[in-house]
Amino acid sequence: MNAIENSPLARKLMAFVALSAGELAVLERLHQRRRTFAAGRDLVHQGQPEQAAYILSEGWVCSYKIQPDGSRQIVDFQIPGDFLGLRSVLLQASDHSIEPIMQIEAAEVLADDLITAFAETPRLAMAILWAASRDEAMVVEHLVGLGRRDADERMAHFLLELGARLELVGMGSKSGYDCPLTQYHLADALGLSAVHVNRVLRQLREDGLATFRAGKVTFDNYDRLVALAEFDPAYLDQARPFLK
Amino acid sequence: MNAIENSPLARKLMAFVALSAGELAVLERLHQRRRTFAAGRDLVHQGQPEQAAYILSEGWVCSYKIQPDGSRQIVDFQIPGDFLGLRSVLLQASDHSIEPIMQIEAAEVLADDLITAFAETPRLAMAILWAASRDEAMVVEHLVGLGRRDADERMAHFLLELGARLELVGMGSKSGYDCPLTQYHLADALGLSAVHVNRVLRQLREDGLATFRAGKVTFDNYDRLVALAEFDPAYLDQARPFLK
Structure with a gap:
């Protein structure tokens, strides 16, 4: 144990x-x-x-x-x-x-x-x-992002946020992470159709940014994905200990 | 004091x-x-x-x-x-x-x-x-409502939520409340243009549901406004004391 x-x-x-x-x-x-x-x-x-x-x-x-x-x-x-x-x-x-x-x-x-x-x-x-x-800061970030990000940016932001959260608990890195979500989960969470999710994931893969396949997210080019999503992880506040 | x-x-x-x-x-x-x-x-x-x-x-x-x-x-x-x-x-x-x-x-x-x-x-x-x-439940409600409610319903929901929150601190009732917000505030919060806000408010007034004028929100027909917005205040959780 x-x-x-x-x-x-x-x-x-x-x-x-x-x-x-x-x-x-x-x-x-x-x-x-x-x-x-x-x-x-x-x-x-x-x-x-x-x-x-x-x-x-x-x-x-x-x-x-x-x-x-x-x-x-x-x-x-x-x-x-x-x-x-x-x-x-x-x-x-x-x-x-x-x-x-x-x-x-x-x-x-x-x-x-x-x-x-x-x-x-x-x-x-x-x-x-x-x-x-x-948790609330994440919901606020999603609320504000919903109107502003197009489908590619939203997917990129979503995959990066999950990666940062998983890294904090030792289950992910800037290379990628195991991910049990289906395209239906992604569609329901991002307000897209399953067909649209499929197309967006193919685009990210063909652009050499990220691959989501067989239960695994791979960041093929982390920095370019961050740039696409304008991902600033400050709201996740996981940089350093605060209270000694 | x-x-x-x-x-x-x-x-x-x-x-x-x-x-x-x-x-x-x-x-x-x-x-x-x-x-x-x-x-x-x-x-x-x-x-x-x-x-x-x-x-x-x-x-x-x-x-x-x-x-x-x-x-x-x-x-x-x-x-x-x-x-x-x-x-x-x-x-x-x-x-x-x-x-x-x-x-x-x-x-x-x-x-x-x-x-x-x-x-x-x-x-x-x-x-x-x-x-x-x-507070987080409110943000979640806004997030979920954003894709689902049209402009009239969003405005009605917003005015009702504010009314319920103000009632809890003794500053509002089912008749209405004082409200210092401008149409620009409403537009920025609801993701509408100022012109659209103006049109939606006129519609609510002409339908006999609510009037927002001169710093005051008046609920002309509270129950019909609730029905329009499908407003269920359960997420505001202000019905009763919990811990004695």
């Missing part, structure tokens, strides 16, 4: 604050109710009251909203080290649904667990608030 | 948790560095390192992002009781700018003030995390 400091969440939070042994012990306790979930079965339903939050330790999930007309809009994907439903554990009813893309492992966290952990270590509370701030 | 429990922030947080006298005292201390800011002068600049957060007590501000091409996209407006830059106080550099729409009063809050307050009262920490969750 891995030590808690190697867990994806600890690796992520350590980009913000150097957690002490005591703080890591509190974080470990938040991981105690480990659960396995199958692909395609919602962990959290939109409108569900009093649901738990989860710390994702293995696998990927997508968060989505069902529209009044029944259509589905993917808001974002979560990767190991991300909280699932952290926003909703404090809201009376979840404002979104969460579905595993593959079999996942996640630790269940109740509102009371958070209150207890916060009481013991306010620095951990700040680190979790930082992670929530970063 | 008003008691702290009548402050807009206390009124808002009380929708989530019944704050004790001790917790209100901690909240009062967060208000101690009161500042006045003039209209049109940024409180926070995008890219600025180590800025403070603020608790807005009087007046309205807008949060915006400057795009690489120099254009400006309004992300949202903040009203009394909202945190300004709470997300950025934990990020190394602010991901957005904040500009007062009118002269405002706001209390400066540093990261250390938050850590101290969180250490004293984890319930207040949870309440602030709740407010941050609610």
Whole structure:
């Protein structure tokens, strides 16, 4: 069994604050109710009251909203080290649904667990608030980018953001990363048709920028891809520790 | 001078948790560095390192992002009781700018003030995390709505959301509210031209749904406006106290 400091969440939070042994012990306790979930079965339903939050330790999930007309809009994907439903554990009813893309492992966290952990270590509370701030900064970046970026730029930005997030938890690099998403996931998240996604990916590949094939994203020319997307990772705030 | 429990922030947080006298005292201390800011002068600049957060007590501000091409996209407006830059106080550099729409009063809050307050009262920490969750739920709702709602529905949804937020802090009702925004603000926030905004507002007025004139929004037929916008305020989570 891995030590808690190697867990994806600890690796992520350590980009913000150097957690002490005591703080890591509190974080470990938040991981105690480990659960396995199958692909395609919602962990959290939109409108569900009093649901738990989860710390994702293995696998990927997508968060989505069902529209009044029944259509589905993917808001974002979560990767190991991300909280699932952290926003909703404090809201009376979840404002979104969460579905595993593959079999996942996640630790269940109740509102009371958070209150207890916060009481013991306010620095951990700040680190979790930082992670929530970063999640919100991503949604804001997506909102602002939606009207401004064309399909190529949007795809490039999306692949680069995912790469940066995965690198933070040791699952990606400037060469690329393993990616379980289908073209349907990409289409739902980027507001494109599956045919359009296919065309955009082919263009990126033919231009020698990036290749997404057989569950793997390869950055063929990282710097040119960054230039195309005008990708500035400052909003991901993963450059250095802040609180010693 | 008003008691702290009548402050807009206390009124808002009380929708989530019944704050004790001790917790209100901690909240009062967060208000101690009161500042006045003039209209049109940024409180926070995008890219600025180590800025403070603020608790807005009087007046309205807008949060915006400057795009690489120099254009400006309004992300949202903040009203009394909202945190300004709470997300950025934990990020190394602010991901957005904040500009007062009118002269405002706001209390400066540093990261250390938050850590101290969180250490004293984890319930207040949870309440602030709740407010941050609610802010994120709004951005997600805007993101999802952007592709789905036409101009009339987007305007109706925007006016209703603002009304619900203002009602929570005692500044609005189902009849309407005072609103200092110009048509240029509405245009920048809703991704419409000023001419289009003007046309949409005229349509809502002629249909007997809502009137925005002379700094005042009047809901002429609240229920029909809700139906037009398919406005479900669940994501604002302001229905009842959660933690006793």
